[in-house]
Amino acid sequence: MPPIINISEAKDYVGQIVTVRGWIKRRTGKGKINFLRVRDGSGIFQAVAFRPTLGDEKFTQVKKLTTESSVILTGEIRADARAPGVPGGYEMDLRDIEIVQLAEPYPIAPKEHGVEFLLDHRHLWLRSDRQWAIQRVRATVIRAIRDWLDEHDFLNVDTPILTPAAGEGTTTLFEIDYHGQPAYLAQTGQLYNEANIFAFGKVYCFGPTFRAEKSKTRRHLQEFWMVEPEIAFCRLDELLEIEEQFVSYIVQRTLKERADELKLLERDTSKLENVTPSFPRIRYDDAVAMINEAAARGVTVPPKNEPLPPMEWGDDFGAPHETYIASRFDKPVFVTHYPTEAKAFYMEPDPDRPEVCLSADLLAPEGYGEITGGSERMSDPDRLLEAIRKHGLPEDAFDWYLDLRKYGSVPHSGFGLGVERTVAWITGVKNVREAIAFPRVLGRVRP
RNA sequence: UCCACCGUAGCUCAAUUGGCAGAGCAGCCGGCUGUUAACCGGCUGGUUCCUGGUUCGAGUCCAGGCGGUGGAGCCA
Missing domain, CATH: 3.30.930.10 (Bira Bifunctional Protein; Domain 2)
Known part of the structure; x- marks a missing residue:
C-alpha cells in the first residue's frame, strides 16, 4: 500500500507513488487528459489524469467528477513548474482513483458572488x-x-x-x-x-x-x-x-x-x-491638531476620498480621522x-x-x-x-x-x-x- | 435609531419611451494531450422580493411592506 500523505508534503515524495485524500476543487478536461485541482486541507495541487496511463474505465470515472466530490487518489508525485496550487510546483500523475462521493451541483462557482449569498453559504x-x-x-x-x-x-x-x-x-x-x-x-x-x-x-x-x-x-x-x-x-x-x-x-x-x-x-x-x-506615540491633543490642520487644507481620505471632517477637542475619532492619523x-x-x-x-x-x-x-x-x-x-x-x-x-x-x-x-x-x-x-x-x-x-x- | 444604495434563472448581471424576459458562468450531452476562472457545438433552467394601485399593456411608474449592502453614532 502506498503511503497516505498530505498535499503540503508532496515535495518530499517526488518519484514515489502515494495516496492523497481530499476534494475536487475543479476539473478541466481536454480530450485524453483531465486536470483535477485537489485540496485536502493542508494544501492544493493538481492531479493529472491521462487516459493511456490510467485506463479507459478509470478515465471515464474521472470525467464524471463534479466540483467538491470527495476522492482518494493514488499516483506518482512529480515536479512540474506548470503545476498550480499551494505551495505549487508539484503534481500527481494519477494511477488510481476511488470516488467516495459524487457531489451534487455545487452552488459556489469560480465567479464573483454577492456578500449575502456568500454569507448564507x-x-x-x-x-x-x-x-x-x-x-x-x-x-x-x-x-x-x-x-x-x-x-x-x-x-x-x-x-x-x-x-x-x-x-x-x-x-x-x-x-x-x-x-x-x-x-x-x-x-x-x-x-x-x-x-x-x-x-x-x-x-x-x-x-x-x-x-x-x-x-x-x-x-x-x-x-x-x-x-x-x-x-x-x-x-x-x-x-x-x-x-x-x-x-x-x-x-x-x-x-x-x-x-x-x-x-x-x-x-x-x-x-x-x-x-x-x-x-x-502621539497625544490626543496633537492628533486633533493634525486632523484640523489637514481638514483646513481640504485633505481627502480613502476609501472614498471624501474630505476629512474637522473635529472638536473632546470628541472621539471617527473612522476618517483614524485613517488619516494612521496614514501619517x-x-x-x-x-x-x-x-x-x-x-x-x-x-x-x-x-x-x-x-x-x-x-x-x-x-x-x-x-x-x-x-x-x-x-x-x-x-x-x-x-x-x-x-x-x-x-x-x-x-x-x-x-x-x-x-x-x-x-x-x-x-x-x-x-x-x-x-x-x-x-x-x-x-x-x-x-x-x-x-x-x-x-x-x-x-x-x-x- | 438615522442616511445612502440595491432586490430579474442556482450565481453575476442585461432588458432603449411602459410593448414577446435575455447573456455569461454553473448543471447535462458531445468533441479536443498541459489546463491555470480552458475552449468549441448543443440542451436544460423564471412566483422579475411581497401586497395593492395606475394603464389596453408593468421587470420598468406610484404607495406600503420585507430583505440585503455600505456608512453614521458606539467600539476592538
Whole structure:
C-alpha cells in the first residue's frame, strides 16, 4: 500500500507513488487528459489524469467528477513548474482513483458572488482558497499571541462569559435569562483580570466577547475574540513597550510561517515587514491638531476620498480621522491621553491634567482602525467610587471591584487586542467578517 | 435609531419611451494531450422580493411592506 500523505508534503515524495485524500476543487478536461485541482486541507495541487496511463474505465470515472466530490487518489508525485496550487510546483500523475462521493451541483462557482449569498453559504465558502488561507493565518496569529504571553510570564486565567453587570457601555449588552435573573454576555474580561493580577501578577484572558452594538461596518462583529493582558505594578509607558513588542511578534511570526497563504491572498507584505519596535506615540491633543490642520487644507481620505471632517477637542475619532492619523505613519501608531470624559470609568486620569487619562489606542496602518485599546487603571478606591457614581453605574454590582483597591492596591495597566481586526489587517481583507469562520454580524445568526 | 444604495434563472448581471424576459458562468450531452476562472457545438433552467394601485399593456411608474449592502453614532 502506498503511503497516505498530505498535499503540503508532496515535495518530499517526488518519484514515489502515494495516496492523497481530499476534494475536487475543479476539473478541466481536454480530450485524453483531465486536470483535477485537489485540496485536502493542508494544501492544493493538481492531479493529472491521462487516459493511456490510467485506463479507459478509470478515465471515464474521472470525467464524471463534479466540483467538491470527495476522492482518494493514488499516483506518482512529480515536479512540474506548470503545476498550480499551494505551495505549487508539484503534481500527481494519477494511477488510481476511488470516488467516495459524487457531489451534487455545487452552488459556489469560480465567479464573483454577492456578500449575502456568500454569507448564507459560509459553511461552504470556507472551502474557497482565500477563506482557507485567512483561517490558517488566524490560527497562527492566535498561536503567536499565546506563545508570546506564555513566554513572557503572563498566566492564562480565563474570565467568565456570563456576567452580572456591564464591563463598559450599558446599552450594548446581550441580556440572557440566568434562572430567572438577568445576566449578560461579557463585553470584556478586564474587571476580572484586575482581580486576577493581585493573585498572579501578570495575566491574560482570551476568548469571545459580545457587543450588541447596532454597528454595520467593515470593522464590527457582534461576537469577536479578544486577548486581554493585565499587569500589576505597570505604568502607561511600560504598557506601550509591552504592546509594541507583542504586536510586532505576532506580525513577524505570521509573515514567517504563513508566507504561502499571504501570497495567495496577494498581500503586500512589505508594509508588514516594517512592523517592528518601536511604534510612534502621539497625544490626543496633537492628533486633533493634525486632523484640523489637514481638514483646513481640504485633505481627502480613502476609501472614498471624501474630505476629512474637522473635529472638536473632546470628541472621539471617527473612522476618517483614524485613517488619516494612521496614514501619517508607516507603522502602527499609539494615540495616548484621550479626554477622560470620552473613555471608560476605570481609566486613571493624568495626575497633572485630570481632563485627559492615561490611555492608549493602537491604530493599525492602511485604515484597519483601532486594534488595541488600553490604559492605566484607577487604583485609588475613593476616586474609583466617585467615577462609578459619575457614570451612573450600579454601585452594588461593583462592590467586589472596589474591594480590589482596598487590599494592597497598586498601579496597574492592561489592554485588549481584537483578533479579527488584527487578522484582517495582516491578511489585507477588507471586512472583519472574513477573519472569523462563522461571523456574527448585525441581523444574521446563520449558519 | 438615522442616511445612502440595491432586490430579474442556482450565481453575476442585461432588458432603449411602459410593448414577446435575455447573456455569461454553473448543471447535462458531445468533441479536443498541459489546463491555470480552458475552449468549441448543443440542451436544460423564471412566483422579475411581497401586497395593492395606475394603464389596453408593468421587470420598468406610484404607495406600503420585507430583505440585503455600505456608512453614521458606539467600539476592538
